[in-house]
Amino acid sequence: MSETALEFSSAAAPLAEKLLGSAREILARYPAGRERSALLPLLHLVQTEEGYVSPAGVAFCAEVLGINKAQVGAVATFYTMYKRRPTGEYLVSVCTNTLCNVLGGQEVYDRLSEHLGVGHDETTADGRITLEHAECLAACDYAPVVTVNYDFTVDQATPESAVELVDKLATGERPTPARGARICSLREMSYQLAGFADPRDGAVGDGVAGAPTLRGVSLAQEHGIAVSGFHLDTPITKTKPSPREEAAQKPGKVATAVQAATSAVKAVAGKVTEQRPPARTTGDVKDPEVRTAEQRDSATKAAAPVVETPAEQAGTATNVPAGDGKPAGDSTRGERIVSQGTEEEK
């Protein structure tokens, strides 16, 4: 890492001392001049230190990216995973979206809320557990589901199994999740969310696929059903030489050998981290909305799809922009209501 040219305000300095190295690694993932893309991972990163996005965290992100605090705040408050108050060591989320809800998720949530004495997005007095009801967690075949720090911990949850889970967490025990990796703290999870590898040896291999995930494919295996006619070497129709073939023809055999040797050296050297100047000078890039508006007129013609086959036609038909399908103004529905004499419209 190059020597820092950044100077931090007194609010952001303590965080910068701990996080600047990681922040630089995050910035390096995005193209030069597009460092603002690092804002979401940076907000996850500040939660590793504070468990939530504090005013100091906002200041740190703003100063790293060279944007103002209002711009960071606008983003931080938009996303539910950025917490605005200190959170517990474990975030227990119960899915109460429709499917989990009718299969018992609401009872699970209600029981936990009563048992822990906290409501949605509230933390127990000992600072261990934050409870939340979550929207669809993409595990409907295991409904209702409960996650701890977002790892799937209890499948087909019941009020009893959920209470058992939080009782264990409250005593410092870390039960083995049903399908996620071994439990860590929410702050440790935030580090992974910022895009870093799970530092715990073997954690990436934790968790096996449950029966519902494998139901269809196991059924096929059990009955010896496979898709026929799959041959790895089925030829691809070629109308022109590939870039590799072209390159091989032009410089001759010696040059190709040199090229191969160079790439071998590169492979040995490993991936060289891109060196880039400190990000402070980047500033805010143009708001995407402004930018796309500028392009809109010129782009309209180019974007019109060329329809070729009936299958493609069916595809493009669904791609009309929302809002263009109807005339402006009220629909006939409104008139019907008026004729029925309700007070909604005059």
Added chain:
Amino acid sequence: MTQPRPEVLQKLTPVLTKRWLSPDAWQIGVYQRLDGYQAVRKALDVHPDDLIQLIKDSGLRGRGGAGFPTGLKWGFIPQGDGKPHYLVINADEGEPGTCKDLPLMTYDPHSLVEGAIIASYAIRANRAFIYIRGEAVHAARRLRNAVREAYAAGYLGENILGSGFDLELVVHSGAGAYICGEETALLDSLEGFRGQPRLRPPFPAVAGLYASPTVVNNVGTIASVPYIVLGGADWWKSMGTEKSAGPMIYSLSGRIANPGQYECGLGITLRELIELAGGMRPGHNLKFWTPGGSSTPILTAEHIDTPMDFEGVAAAGSILGTTAMQIFSDQDCPVYNTWRWLEFYHHESCGKCTPCREGNYWMVRTYRRILAGHGTYADLDTLQDTADNIFGRSFCGLGDGAATPVVSTLKWFRDDYLGYIEGRTAPRLSEKSLVGAH
């Protein structure tokens, strides 16, 4: 529980799900033994234009919900324009009912990485991003590990396999916003802004990420690519129907004996899928279901023989969507379920456009009133009118998605609404629960 008949079992087409049976397929060594990274070798020997033609010929359509032809989308990317191109993979799975991409990324992450390399090569992109839902932590863990392994093996980075093609692939975690599954909102989010949809045109193919030509594809779409490269377009078309080619992962949940993921050729019916899933749960009779997540108009028991492909479901008045089939029985209340979905849409509305922001706010309140036993007949007209004014007038599909369960349940199950209004059905929400409602 009943055993599925042999002719129904024959409809299973394990392609994308096949490696899930190998518990260590997330590791590169095991993946390579199971045909892994063969497709990328084959693809790099072909001109990118020929690859785009191959995908066009295969009839592959997007697996994220809209079903747009993938090859056509790739072909929209202007070539020789001097701008950088980007591939962005939409892994922000969050549509209620949808649960096919998370297992794919958790148990077979390299297939997505391999697909990303081939797709990037085809559209001449040197940078690709996988925007994965924040909550999908274990899938992200496996995916990041797969990307690291792929770099170390020379499948990513500079001069991949000596082809002269370079690719940087970054796994970027979201932070809990359903709207970021909408492709232009996703791009804004990836650029470090609030995830709000953009006005189109320009489409992402012209001005997407960083105002450059960008392909945004779903996880299932990209993970299909290596199989097409290996097996060919004709083999791919041997599954599914003429206009909806290939296998599809159907996610079944709810009141059935064995919920789970069933990969079948497009065009299978719900009746056959329920048979594969061992029938309905004892004591439950099919009443209503979503063909592809909560944003698709619900269908009823009479649609049980609808072919589950893009055309068949459209003909039945709904959308194939993500083939997330949430199955509800005569013991479930369509009014209550719709209310719960609306609470979700209300919470997830990004606030950019008025119909969605305000409409959902008021519809949620109307539902609470009906379910608390205080509804009036006029409430039904209010709901219909509000939904009509959200649908087609919202900035993006989220508003349309919110309006569809309202309109479709009012159409099929008006009497269930009247039950609450006329006092025939006991209220589901108490005054107490209304006080704490968010």
